[in-house]
Amino acid sequence: MGRRPRSSVGSDGVSVPFLDLAAQSAEIAEEVLPVWQRLFESAGFIGGSEIGAFEQEYAEYIGVEHVIGVSNGTDALELAYRAVGVGPGDEVIMPANTFIATAEAVSRIGAVPVFVDVDVEHLLIDPDAVEAAITERTRVIAPVHLFGQTAPVELILPIAEKHGLVVVEDAAQSQGASSSAGRAGALARVAATSFYPGKNLGAAGDAGAVMTNDADIAAFIRNVAAHGSSVKYVHDQIGMNARLDAIQAPVLRAKLARLEGWNAARRAAADRYAELLADIEGVRLPSVRPGNTDVWHLYVVRVEDRERVMVELSAAGVGSGIHYPTPVHLTEAYAGLGYRRGQFPVTEAAADRILSLPMFPHLTYAQQESVAEALHSAVASTS
Numbered sequence: 001m002g003r004r005p006r007s008s009v010g011s012d013g014v015s016v017p018f019l020d021l022a023a024q025s026a027e028i029a030e031e032v033l034p035v036w037q038r039l040f041e042s043a044g045f046i047g048g049s050e051i052g053a054f055e056q057e058y059a060e061y062i063g064v065e066h067v068i069g070v071s072n073g074t075d076a077l078e079l080a081y082r083a084v085g086v087g088p089g090d091e092v093i094m095p096a097n098t099f100i101a102t103a104e105a106v107s108r109i110g111a112v113p114v115f116v117d118v119d120v121e122h123l124l125i126d127p128d129a130v131e132a133a134i135t136e137r138t139r140v141i142a143p144v145h146l147f148g149q150t151a152p153v154e155l156i157l158p159i160a161e162k163h164g165l166v167v168v169e170d171a172a173q174s175q176g177a178s179s180s181a182g183r184a185g186a187l188a189r190v191a192a193t194s195f196y197p198g199k200n201l202g203a204a205g206d207a208g209a210v211m212t213n214d215a216d217i218a219a220f221i222r223n224v225a226a227h228g229s230s231v232k233y234v235h236d237q238i239g240m241n242a243r244l245d246a247i248q249a250p251v252l253r254a255k256l257a258r259l260e261g262w263n264a265a266r267r268a269a270a271d272r273y274a275e276l277l278a279d280i281e282g283v284r285l286p287s288v289r290p291g292n293t294d295v296w297h298l299y300v301v302r303v304e305d306r307e308r309v310m311v312e313l314s315a316a317g318v319g320s321g322i323h324y325p326t327p328v329h330l331t332e333a334y335a336g337l338g339y340r341r342g343q344f345p346v347t348e349a350a351a352d353r354i355l356s357l358p359m360f361p362h363l364t365y366a367q368q369e370s371v372a373e374a375l376h377s378a379v380a381s382t383s
């Protein structure tokens with residue numbers, strides 16, 4: 001029997017939550033609530049200076065010329081794909097190990113997601129597999145900076161160049177992450193990100209953004225995201241309604257001002273996990289790709305008998321998650337594409353073993369000790 005978790009058990013019976021977003025809200029409340037009151041009283045819900053200010057601050061932070069705030073990450077991806085010319089029947093190559101939105105945005109255009117496997121160490125898109133998947137219909141390669149670490153874009157850009165393709169980054173899980181080549185979101189022609197509340201930079205609801213250095217792409221996206229219109233009631237093309245809500249901007253500005261500190265706290269927590277979990281047999285720890293600065297959106301270990309380990313963690317009051325239990329090519333949604341189990345062995349093996357442990361900026365050492373103790377006894381009792 002392990003020792004009892006040291007931290008107090010909350011009203012929900014969980015001593016270590018998987019994620020503590022309320023702590024983030026508490027930190028920014030004093031800054032955000034007066035701005036919300038002003039927006040509410042002036043009814044400035046659509047557009048406005050807060051959005052422009054956030055876009056500029058985020059552009060400076062990432063190191064790109066243009067940021068366009070939009071409604072969510074999935075719309076951001078669709079806008080990015082459309083902006084580089086993806087149309088019906090075109091193919092977009094992406095890792096099978098991703099959140100379904102990377103593919104959904106392609107399918108909504110009438111284009112076709114083409115999945116490839118990932119590398120066994122970091123579970124990021126495998127450049128060799130990308131090259132093998134290129135056909136005459138391929139238009140885009142979409143590396144995903146999964147779990148908070150930058151995908152090998154530096155190896156994918158030369159492949160894209162050789163075949164006349166465009167690279168679109170899915171930077172939804174990587175706000176602040178970088179590789180030796182620069183920040184995630186600034187490494188290719190265009191990038192999309194999500195400010196879903198649980199992301200490293202999260203809104204108070206759905207939000208997202210597109211990043212680019214290309215002024216034409218930026219103008220196209222602003223136009224499409226506002227009903228294909230740059231002048232009121234003049235519609236140049238069939239667009240969508242994908243604007244960023246004004247009330248999200250002050251939240252994003254306040255959190256952006258704290259993001260470096262929060263990401264550093266995540267890195268410190270990851271270092272502590274590496275120490276606390278080092279001697280637990282049967283737990284494979286994540287590692288950082290050389291040259292990368294990881295922002296640890298998720299801390300993903302791999303264990304055998306994962307379902308039972310999760311049940312035991314839960315019984316010990318420790319929250320955990322699976323990102324993601326079904327690889328996209330095996331979802332019911334994509335059954336029509338005809339993929340079979342066995343096609344992407346690394347992704348499929350990982351999906352059965354991955355386990356996301358509590359990871360957030362306000363995670364304490366005592367909480368991490370509780371996680372380590374609970375994981376230790378769970379793994380010992382399953383082997």
Ligand SMILES: *Cc1c(COP(=O)(O)O)cnc(C)c1O
Binds near residue numbers: 074
């Ligand atoms: C969250 C996420 C998205 C989609 O973002 P939404 O804002 O939820 O639409 C896309 N790709 C990845 C990898 C994500 O994690």
